[in-house]
Amino acid sequence: HAENQNLMMATTTSTDNTGLLDYLIPHFEKQTGIHLKWTATGTGKALKLGQKCDVDVLLVHAPPAEKKYIANGYGKERREIMYNDFVIIGPENDPANIKGKSISDALKLIKTKQALFASRGDDSGTNKKEKLLWKNAGIQLPDKEKWYVQTGQGMLATINVCQEKDGYTMTDRGTYIKYQSVQKGNAPLKIVVEGDSVLLNQYSVLTLDPENCANAKYDLAVKFSNWMASKNAQNLIKDFRLLGQKLFIPNAKQ
Amino acid sequence: MTIRELAYHLKDICHYYGNTKVLDIDELKIKKRSITALIGPNGSGKSTLLKLLAFAQKPTQGQILYKGRKEYPFSSGIRSKITLLTQKPYLLKRTIFENIAYGLKIRKDTDNLEKRVKEALLNVGLDYEKFENRKWHELSGGEAQRVAMAARLILKPEVLLLDEPVASVDTKSAKLIRRASLNARQELGTTLVIASHDLQWLYSISDRQISMFKGQLFSTGIENIITQPFEKQNSKTHIKRLDDGQIIKLPPPAPKTCNAIIRKKKVFIGLEQQEESASLNQLYGQIASMLFEKKTGLIMTTVTVHDTSFVLRLNPDEITNLELHPGKKVILKFDIHDIEWI
Amino acid sequence: MTIRELAYHLKDICHYYGNTKVLDIDELKIKKRSITALIGPNGSGKSTLLKLLAFAQKPTQGQILYKGRKEYPFSSGIRSKITLLTQKPYLLKRTIFENIAYGLKIRKDTDNLEKRVKEALLNVGLDYEKFENRKWHELSGGEAQRVAMAARLILKPEVLLLDEPVASVDTKSAKLIRRASLNARQELGTTLVIASHDLQWLYSISDRQISMFKGQLFSTGIENIITQPFEKQNSKTHIKRLDDGQIIKLPPPAPKTCNAIIRKKKVFIGLEQQEESASLNQLYGQIASMLFEKKTGLIMTTVTVHDTSFVLRLNPDEITNLELHPGKKVILKFDIHDIEWI
Amino acid sequence: MDFIVAGFIKAIELLISGDSSTWTAIFATLKVSTCSMVLSIGAGLPCGFLLGYFDFRGKKALRTFVDTMLALPTVFIGLAVYAFISHQGPLGEFNLLFTLTGIAIGQTILALPIVTAITASTIENIDHDLKLTLVTLGAGKRNIITTCLWEVRYGILAAAVTAYGRVLTEVGISMMVGGNIKYHTRTITTAIALETNKGLFANGIALGLVLIFIAFIVNLSLSFLRKQ
């Protein structure tokens, strides 16, 4: 039965890039005997792989898209596991003068000052959140504005573009910590806006709807979902540190 | 010739390159075990004819029967029986040994390979030890030519087609190649067709000579071709002016012909001028060379008239009587009515 | 010869391919405006020598002076003055016109280009209209050879080196090429060096014949080479056995030599046997061919003794007196002491 | 610039320390590239031969087609292969998604036009006299193919080496079809992409050097096939 004990997951790059999965999954495998493999891609592609039944379970962070996904009959259950938060980072001299402002005000200032803002522009969870924030601030997405640079790349690449161009960007905290460590402590980009409740970044496990994907290993996926929500796993997540800093805050409902 | 004696039978062959007709043969029969020589100026179609005979090309029109059967390029019946030594032989990028053994290897006939390669090299006068391991490009021009010849001889084919086998080959090797060709015919019954510009060599080997001119065949050896331009003198005679002022008189051309030949048996030699006559050509010339034809015992003599050459055959007595020798001034005589338009 | 008259002066040339010595020339002088013929069996080093003369290769050892100066491949002084027609002429993948015009174009000398190309084609007997636009591969073997020749003639070089210019070229075109070469010398003072196996043609054009054998030179035309193997008979004589039982007597070989020559002026012809003598060779043979040498008025005669050929020059009187003609059985006589070891 | 130097040191470390993830990626890379090269050479040589040797109607159009196929983006190939081997695709039952086999299929499609096009152009260049010589020596169709290919062996080597370079360095197919699964389908190139995404440029450079080193070893051993 070893064959059937294999589970294939699609996840977003942040869980993989931060090393969370490398830390967590060996525990899962030891405790359940289930062998888990994962492919890390953009949220959009991860959802698509699920929709096409090429994976068994998803670990993603784009709640509105996830809900729509279940509503469309591709996903069965969505279980919130943990969150971290987004921050706005920018040059130390803060040309748009947004330090400490609320998120909406900050974005408005950026727009009026035409300060350069780097967006991932790749429809990832992060990008979706960013677009939502512009909308909340009452600003139409500045798609073709010169100061609004869409990189179409991952978070770190986007931060790099931002650094080269002395602009602002929105990133998840995990990637920012990674970025800081690569810059060996003197990163030119600093956190300017943080802490707003809308900046929360919720990660959830999605199981696939067996009606859509008969071949997907629904049982094992449920086991994984349960395990991730278990006390044990939640504690492990709580203890996970990247470069000495906590990254994810577990919030699974027991 | 009965059909069973025939190696080749060509009927109504026309061959074109693009829109240019380069071969136009009504009929050609080649007997088994015969050695046929193809003679003709550059571009007369010798190589093209040989390629057709080798079934390496399909004629644009007409059919070629080999031993009474219609054959085509690549038909397995002929592939391993007919071989052609091409005019520009190509050596494979391998050693000389491998080049010569190639044909046998693809026939999967590799018993005693080394011995046979040695023999083939010997046939063309090359030393096995010295050449066996050489690379294809480490040869002089004549050596390369001879290696290519050896690669054909070793196959012991039913038909051996040779396109200029002795161009750039030295005299001694040319003799060896002649001997090898004759041996092949003698011992294996090989049919040979050979194109060459070395007439002396060609005569010493062939049973039958076919002259080619602009894609057409004339079956009786080297004929003397009188080429354009001509002038019309009157309704009965055309003339060709030579640069030294001499004139050749010709009959009016037949329709659609533009060159004339005078067969060599119709040309006579003399020392004194005869009385002028409207129908007799008398041309002053000088004997350039005399070659012995072993098979006939006759002497092939080339006479230069200003800048054209005429060939005729003389017997030894005639030569002694007239005290002929190369360098001697002579008069060539032939009747205007013996000139044929082609 | 004064230095100012010399085109080439070669000193102590040795040339190797790998470890094999293929040229070994102590000294060779070639006069300006001369026509030198290189004669020798396959692999004797003719092409190699021509490549050295063309400065297309550097000799392994020794030096080549051109007009008294040391020159090297690619030195601009000679690049445009010396041209070589290679043994396997290569046509560029362009039209015939472009092939012939190529040399002039790289010399940026393109006045009247069309006229000059036309003339060059005419010089080798090809029709401008018919060939100008042909592609390089749409030619017969002899036509390609002649196009390559035309591409050299058009350059009007100071030195024209020709490697087998008439191999696979028809007789008429060979004559044209001879005339063009002679004209070049006459009108432009061109120096020519020509290698060929067509001895008759070569004699008709050259002032001086150099025989080559295994990389060595013999400066007096076609010499008769007696090749290995030899048997030692006694301390004074070695012998070479011919397959028909005849014997050639030779003096004992000089150290480090292995082949012998008998110069053609030391060979005599007769009809009757003389008294036997230890120092006289008498060989039964048959006259194979007789060719007229325009320049000397002599007749070059080839006599076959079993399967080796001897060449000698006769004058017309001798021929008439002895009633010689090709096919006649004769006796060749030469003294053992006239044989040289090389 | 500093990360380039760091990358050099890291590369040596990775190879010497026997880092298991690096070594599994090396083996995965070798496995798929060998497999796809064998397949693409096996199919590409005959195709290239036919395309270069014979004259036929539509030959030019076919050449243009093959040349166009040289510009197949790897992600595109990846997507197309994915479409076929995904669970819902026609070949879904073979479970090729997220396997090295799947990658090899995609890479074969990538390398095939390269081998075909360069072989064809090399064959096209062969002397007309060679063809005539082979026919007149009695070579059958099979002999003609093998002998012609052998005559232009250096050109074919160039085709193979170029295709190998392409296969070795491609990311799109390995990423899309293989999924970059650690210890399974992670190849060196997808690992480079991952490290770079993480911002660990030195690691990226180090893995790149490892790949170049592999290519060097392969080419060094091929260089004995070269003209002396």
Added chain:
Amino acid sequence: MDFIVAGFIKAIELLISGDSSTWTAIFATLKVSTCSMVLSIGAGLPCGFLLGYFDFRGKKALRTFVDTMLALPTVFIGLAVYAFISHQGPLGEFNLLFTLTGIAIGQTILALPIVTAITASTIENIDHDLKLTLVTLGAGKRNIITTCLWEVRYGILAAAVTAYGRVLTEVGISMMVGGNIKYHTRTITTAIALETNKGLFANGIALGLVLIFIAFIVNLSLSFLRKQ
């Protein structure tokens, strides 16, 4: 499979509707690929000639080196170029990062070994008699280069077409050096990567088809240079 069909329809839509992001990506692609092809051919032909024509000590080693350079991963090139042209790099002052010029530099490095290697192997194949003929006709060094290259023009065309395919389809350099910035440095290939990552496979296929279409147009016009 469905997304492939959808991709076809979408491709036509994109081209007809004049979708501005698609068209700017097309122009960016054309600009950089043309630029890098001109540069790599300009440098690669002479290099390939020297490598193929002359015999010298160390020639085999140099060939092996060039062959190895065929296996330079694009991400690696991207990283190296990035190191040089980023703010802190030695060429930082020229502001080449996130520009098409930067991409073109990287792509030139990518294409150069391809052009060089295939040219060298083609030149190596030329007849020894050609060399001799040229020298004896009085050709100087420059004439020899140009004439030899012209003699093997079909081989060189193959080199160029292969390199073009490579340049047109590479992602790593464009992504790393260009930054995939919408309306600026986004090329078709980086756009494909993005769409695919978004899970919009049909869009990926559509853009891939657009790229193939471009390659087709280019090759079609080149096909008139081919042997008739």
